[in-house]
Amino acid sequence: MSVRTATADELLPVLHAQWTPLVRLATLLVDDPETARDVVQDCYEAVLRLRPEVAGEDHLTAYLRRAVVNRSRSALRRRHTVLRYLAKLRPHTAPPADRDVLTAETHRELLGALDRLPTRQREVLVLRYYCDLTEADIAHTLGIPAGTVKSTAHRALATLRRRMEDGSRER
Incomplete structure (x- = not known):
């Protein structure tokens, strides 16, 4: 497997093909479509500027996926800082109004439960069940051991x- 610096002509088809899956991944991680598109756009800009050394399309896709996860973490840290500041100004913030309209109740409850998981647990579940990655791919993407992926997924599930059981009993 030859590793070399990718040319723009080699990068563009992969970037085009991966846009939607990466935006979906980022949306599940940051829970905001606009921020997700910004995250992926920032990753694309960096890839085109830096031209990383890659060993083919699969390697570039894995590189992009990891970049999206890392930049999603950064976006969440920034959002958390802003929300902490705003919480001091406003005592109560409401969830987005369109979320209830656009999502079925069970799906909404599941997304809410997913949102409340710790960051790593949420990342592992999204990569496993949404992106359909193997434990090894998740470990590589997040930079953690495969055993940590297994235990994190187990705890998150x-x-x-x-x-979800507690929510269904309350009805």
């Missing part, structure tokens, strides 16, 4: 099950 147990937490989601418990929260």
